[in-house]
Amino acid sequence: MNWDDTSPVTDDTQAGRLVGAAADGEDQAVEAALRPKSLDEFVGQERVREQLDLVLKAARQRGATADHVLLSGAPGLGKTTLSMIIAAEMGAPIRITSGPAIQHAGDLAAILSSLQEGEVLFLDEIHRMSRPAEEMLYMAMEDFRVDVIVGKGPGATAIPLELPPFTLVGATTRAGLLPPPLRDRFGFTAHMEFYEPVELERVIHRSASLLDVEIETDGAAEIAGRSRGTPRIANRLLRRVRDYAQVKADGVITRDIAAAALAVYEVDARGLDRLDRAVLQALLKLFAGGPVGLSTLAVAVGEERETVEEVAEPFLVREGLLARTPRGRVATPAAWAHLGLTPPHQATGGNGQQDLFGA
Numbered sequence: 001m002n003w004d005d006t007s008p009v010t011d012d013t014q015a016g017r018l019v020g021a022a023a024d025g026e027d028q029a030v031e032a033a034l035r036p037k038s039l040d041e042f043v044g045q046e047r048v049r050e051q052l053d054l055v056l057k058a059a060r061q062r063g064a065t066a067d068h069v070l071l072s073g074a075p076g077l078g079k080t081t082l083s084m085i086i087a088a089e090m091g092a093p094i095r096i097t098s099g100p101a102i103q104h105a106g107d108l109a110a111i112l113s114s115l116q117e118g119e120v121l122f123l124d125e126i127h128r129m130s131r132p133a134e135e136m137l138y139m140a141m142e143d144f145r146v147d148v149i150v151g152k153g154p155g156a157t158a159i160p161l162e163l164p165p166f167t168l169v170g171a172t173t174r175a176g177l178l179p180p181p182l183r184d185r186f187g188f189t190a191h192m193e194f195y196e197p198v199e200l201e202r203v204i205h206r207s208a209s210l211l212d213v214e215i216e217t218d219g220a221a222e223i224a225g226r227s228r229g230t231p232r233i234a235n236r237l238l239r240r241v242r243d244y245a246q247v248k249a250d251g252v253i254t255r256d257i258a259a260a261a262l263a264v265y266e267v268d269a270r271g272l273d274r275l276d277r278a279v280l281q282a283l284l285k286l287f288a289g290g291p292v293g294l295s296t297l298a299v300a301v302g303e304e305r306e307t308v309e310e311v312a313e314p315f316l317v318r319e320g321l322l323a324r325t326p327r328g329r330v331a332t333p334a335a336w337a338h339l340g341l342t343p344p345h346q347a348t349g350g351n352g353q354q355d356l357f358g359a
């Protein structure tokens, strides 16, 4: 494997967060050991696996290079892992880079021209590539050719360069962010969904056995329920629970041990961490469930507006605990139930917060 960009795909706003979906330094070190190596080992995503299996088998039967593949989905759902599996299943080498690492078309030309025949090029965060590089990629994907521009101004000339056939695997958090001409050049697009708790249980059992940790079925279920549908988070929580089990007990992960360990790390039964709960608590206790503006909510929890919007809210919205409305953020009945509080209109018999904070 060849890494062009070894910098972790991290997001500063997620740094140090146990339930953050972006990879941190420790994740990077351990993930290599935990990555499934074949489609059979890859847990969940049944539809994607089945479709990809067909695409790869057909290419192998034809003795051809596999079509370009676009993987979309949230961080930590297994896009990098799948790209490595694609290379392994095709018996091809893989080169890994990312959109932000390719700022000039020349950077991309250098990578493309050094690819071997059949090689898989994994381009993470493909939506963050520079515009000129993106345009070069169109031609490379379609015709396996690039025009390298030599010189500047009126004297500049384009030198055509033939490329060996290769498979581009692009990854993006949202396929909708890609310009249509780029999206259209992928022969196969897979959207990766968040994982069901039972699937995460399988991920956890598999990782526990690779890490040589003993875990009971209930213990795995307890961790899975708090992993926010994301294998990377499941693996990270497993490592923290393992520490706890080792230091405070006999090393075996039971349901009680998992629950106690994750209470120490302030990850609650639904996977909310301290920040998520602080946002919900402020919304419920200070603003009677809203609607309240984002900036006001951010001040109330002592965080930046962006942190609340980008770090806490997406998961709260996905969990059906918070709604973004034109008039501001509003707590749902599930939020009141989750924090064990009673909505004011139930206590007073009217829709108190709407009247109190209405326009």
Ligand SMILES: Nc1ncnc2c1ncn2[C@@H]1O[C@H](COP(=O)(O)OP(=O)(O)OP(=O)(O)O)[C@@H](O)[C@H]1O
Pocket: 009, 021, 022, 023, 030, 031, 032, 034, 035, 036, 041, 042, 043, 044, 045, 074, 075, 076, 077, 078, 079, 080, 081, 082, 124, 203, 231, 232, 235
């Ligand atoms: N389906 C799966 N089965 C088992 N383990 C998985 C699966 N998907 C992901 N993992 C594990 O989760 C971790 C994160 O996966 P991966 O790095 O592939 O995610 P990603 O989608 O590429 O994330 P990012 O977008 O942040 O790069 C890896 O350690 C991998 O082993």
